[in-house]
Amino acid sequence: MNVSQLVEPDRVHRRVYTDQEIFDREMTQIFERVWVYCGHETQVPQPGDYHAFQIGRQPMFMVRGKDHQIRVLHNRCPHRGVQLCGNQRGNVGSALVCSYHAWSFHLDGRLRSIPLQHGYDGTRVSAENPDCSVKPAARVDSYRGFVFASLSPTGPSLGEFLGEAKVAFDDMCDRSPLGEVEVVPICHRVIQQSNWKLFMENQLDALHPSVTHQSTGVAASRVERKIKDQTGAAPLYYHYLSAFASKFEQWDAVQTINFPRGHGILKAYMGLRPQDPDTRAHEDLLVKAYGAEKTEEYLSRGIHHVLVYPYLSVQSPLQQLRCLRPLGPGRTLSEIWHFRLKGAPEAIYRRSLWYYNLVNSPATMVNADDLENWTKAQWGLESEGGDWVSFHRNYGGDTENGGVIYSNNGTSEAVMRNQFRAWSQYMTDAQ
Numbered sequence: 001m002n003v004s005q006l007v008e009p010d011r012v013h014r015r016v017y018t019d020q021e022i023f024d025r026e027m028t029q030i031f032e033r034v035w036v037y038c039g040h041e042t043q044v045p046q047p048g049d050y051h052a053f054q055i056g057r058q059p060m061f062m063v064r065g066k067d068h069q070i071r072v073l074h075n076r077c078p079h080r081g082v083q084l085c086g087n088q089r090g091n092v093g094s095a096l097v098c099s100y101h102a103w104s105f106h107l108d109g110r111l112r113s114i115p116l117q118h119g120y121d122g123t124r125v126s127a128e129n130p131d132c133s134v135k136p137a138a139r140v141d142s143y144r145g146f147v148f149a150s151l152s153p154t155g156p157s158l159g160e161f162l163g164e165a166k167v168a169f170d171d172m173c174d175r176s177p178l179g180e181v182e183v184v185p186i187c188h189r190v191i192q193q194s195n196w197k198l199f200m201e202n203q204l205d206a207l208h209p210s211v212t213h214q215s216t217g218v219a220a221s222r223v224e225r226k227i228k229d230q231t232g233a234a235p236l237y238y239h240y241l242s243a244f245a246s247k248f249e250q251w252d253a254v255q256t257i258n259f260p261r262g263h264g265i266l267k268a269y270m271g272l273r274p275q276d277p278d279t280r281a282h283e284d285l286l287v288k289a290y291g292a293e294k295t296e297e298y299l300s301r302g303i304h305h306v307l308v309y310p311y312l313s314v315q316s317p318l319q320q321l322r323c324l325r326p327l328g329p330g331r332t333l334s335e336i337w338h339f340r341l342k343g344a345p346e347a348i349y350r351r352s353l354w355y356y357n358l359v360n361s362p363a364t365m366v367n368a369d370d371l372e373n374w375t376k377a378q379w380g381l382e383s384e385g386g387d388w389v390s391f392h393r394n395y396g397g398d399t400e401n402g403g404v405i406y407s408n409n410g411t412s413e414a415v416m417r418n419q420f421r422a423w424s425q426y427m428t429d430a431q
């Protein structure tokens with residue numbers, strides 16, 4: 001496969017979205033090598049708690065040990081291959097016991113016991129043979145409570161991989177007076193009928209909202225105005241929707257910042273720092289915890305989304321996180337999570353819940369309109385109506401400084417150009 005024939009600086013071939021061979025290579029070269037988000041440590045608070053997910057094509061789970069360490073293991077019994085955790089989450093008690101023949105394992109994956117052990121006398125089955133224990137992920141690390149694993153024993157550290165995108169987790173956690181967040185243990189799961197890259201491109205695509213989300217934005221702003229006229233003020237969550245009705249020119253004034261490895265930031269546009277009593281109470285708690293100067297630094301970062309390429313979209317000011325688990329060229333599972341700021345007022349959590357339900361959940365009019373576009377994009381790209389996908393908007397007008405690309409215009413397709421720069425590097429990396 002010659003990647004340079006598929007990706008040019010200003011356009012890509014439609015095959016990158018539709019081809020099974022390319023998808024398989026993405027799994028080997030990207031997803032099964034880079035640091036992949038497993039979950040938040042508060043998803044598994046007690047020893048024996050587990051949470052199952054995929055890294056690339058590999059079914060995995062994270063489990064809290066008796067020593068309180070979190071480990072990430074392959075979801076496969078070393079006996080005859082049966083998955084050890086059949087549910088998405090739960091508690092296995094003091095050991096992992098396979099449902100087929102009851103081989104059991106310590107919570108760190110080591111073989112604990114085999115029924116009728118003497119039947120294996122003289123064979124290679126023994127507690128000392130690593131093949132008889134559950135295979136762990138090559139590397140596990142965490143950043144501010146967010147747990148990641150890599151199936152590659154070598155490569156950049158988690159800190160190096162995240163680079164500037166670390167700010168996603170700092171911006172979320174620093175809004176808690178305790179510096180920590182806690183997962184809300186329900187997660188929407190949506191299977192998108194489209195390639196994972198369409199989602200990643202769309203996250204920082206400021207050209208689409210005033211078209212795709214116009215009907216929602218306009219309807220919400222009418223109601224918002226009416227409530228304002230009648231009562232003097234409309235609840236903040238109307239603004240979550242009405243902001244989508246911003247004009248092209250307004251979106252164009254929002255900058256995107258595009259980092260190495262495909263990560264990126266869409267700068268804030270919603271004005272999410274109102275001066276109502278709830279916000280002021282929250283800010284007072286932060287000042288008490290960190291002092292006025294630090295609080296100001298934390299609250300003025302001006303972020304809307306942070307992308308951790310190739311699978312994460314974090315909306316830190318509203319404690320939202322969406323994670324992709326690609327299933328095939330035209331099928332992508334997305335997990336939609338949100339978080340509580342530890343020690344912050346309940347009203348601040350309600351704000352996050354409103355956003356979760358109104359914008360990110362599968363029930364919203366916002367997400368639904370995006371999903372429809374991506375499905376239709378997949379259909380169009382699978383057709384023979386043309387071979388190339390255009391990323392020409394503001395091509396040649398990007399500002400690059402130390403490997404960081406500034407879009408200058410919010411609607412610039414610098415985002416996609418930068419993502420494909422990273423994609424090509426991953427796909428051709430001979431490691």
Ligand code: FES
Pocket residue numbers: 077078079080081082098099100101102103
């Ligand atoms: S397959 Fe797990 S014990 Fe047999």
Ligand SMILES: [Fe+2]
Pocket residue numbers: 202208209212213366370
């Ligand atoms: Fe959208």
